[in-house]
Amino acid sequence: MYRCPLCQQPLLANDAGLQCQNRHQFDRAREGYFHLLPVQQKKSLTPGDSAEMIQARRAFLEAGFYQPLSDAVNQLFTEALAARTVDDRSAPVLLDIGCGEGYYSNRLAQALPQLTLYGIDISKAAVRAASKKYPKLHCAVASSYQLPFADSSFEMLLRIYAPSEPTELARVAAPGAWLLTVTPAPEHLLQLKQQIYSQVRLHPQAVQQQQGFHHHKRQQLSWLFQPKTPVELEQLLQMIPLGYKVNAELNAQLCRDLPAIKLDFYLDLYQRDSSA
Numbered sequence: 001m002y003r004c005p006l007c008q009q010p011l012l013a014n015d016a017g018l019q020c021q022n023r024h025q026f027d028r029a030r031e032g033y034f035h036l037l038p039v040q041q042k043k044s045l046t047p048g049d050s051a052e053m054i055q056a057r058r059a060f061l062e063a064g065f066y067q068p069l070s071d072a073v074n075q076l077f078t079e080a081l082a083a084r085t086v087d088d089r090s091a092p093v094l095l096d097i098g099c100g101e102g103y104y105s106n107r108l109a110q111a112l113p114q115l116t117l118y119g120i121d122i123s124k125a126a127v128r129a130a131s132k133k134y135p136k137l138h139c140a141v142a143s144s145y146q147l148p149f150a151d152s153s154f155e156m157l158l159r160i161y162a163p164s165e166p167t168e169l170a171r172v173a174a175p176g177a178w179l180l181t182v183t184p185a186p187e188h189l190l191q192l193k194q195q196i197y198s199q200v201r202l203h204p205q206a207v208q209q210q211q212g213f214h215h216h217k218r219q220q221l222s223w224l225f226q227p228k229t230p231v232e233l234e235q236l237l238q239m240i241p242l243g244y245k246v247n248a249e250l251n252a253q254l255c256r257d258l259p260a261i262k263l264d265f266y267l268d269l270y271q272r273d274s275s276a
Helices: 051-062 067-082 103-111 124-133 166-172 190-196 230-239 241-245 248-257
Strands: 017-019 025-027 093-097 116-121 138-141 154-160 173-184 213-225 261-272
Touching: 051 103, 051 124, 051 230, 067 103, 067 154, 067 173, 067 213, 067 261, 093 103, 103 116, 103 154, 116 124, 124 138, 154 166, 166 173, 173 213, 190 241, 190 248, 190 261, 230 241, 230 248
Parallel strands: 093 116, 093 154, 116 138, 154 173
Antiparallel strands: 017 025, 173 261, 213 261
């Protein structure tokens, strides 16, 4: 499955971890993950979310506040599996791009135990947390722009918010593979934006084209998040990019008022061209 991020040769397992024919060695971490992010692919010393952000996200997600989104992801992949041909008896393999601390991958594994799940994230803290709590997930620290996997490795791809390189998604997707993306719909976090910006711009409605895939269906999912405590609101702010725009004064006001906040998502399902 893995290929070397330095020379793109296949990585083979040895006692310590993985090694390619050019003797590039990647040791297995104590928690079970691999670090496949070379220095030249980093844009900072510690890219991605910090350990504090991961802790806040895990607490927020495990409280069930985003469970409707996780349930919708599971349902769409359940339907995609049901659409597989009778002759296709291979065990499906899924890649979670930007897997974070593993919440969505783990719930997918519970809903669809026949899946083999791989996950990558640029954050070492996130991958360590995912591997430590969910040892059945195959996790690696890696770039979504240079995926460390062989061509046509996956029958399913999941991308929740994570940036990616379209040609890389198409490269690692097998012919007929499914790609599910989750992106913000127009009114996502609208009430927060109204507090931060004098003029609010809604997220675009257009379906984003994915090179090598055709769009199959779109589902919009919306609900109100009503924080009951300042801690719940703080956890949300720590796990969204918009949180960086909240200054101390606004933070205090939000924690005092505890406003209901709209969560609004697009789930877009694509299929890899069969002729690929």
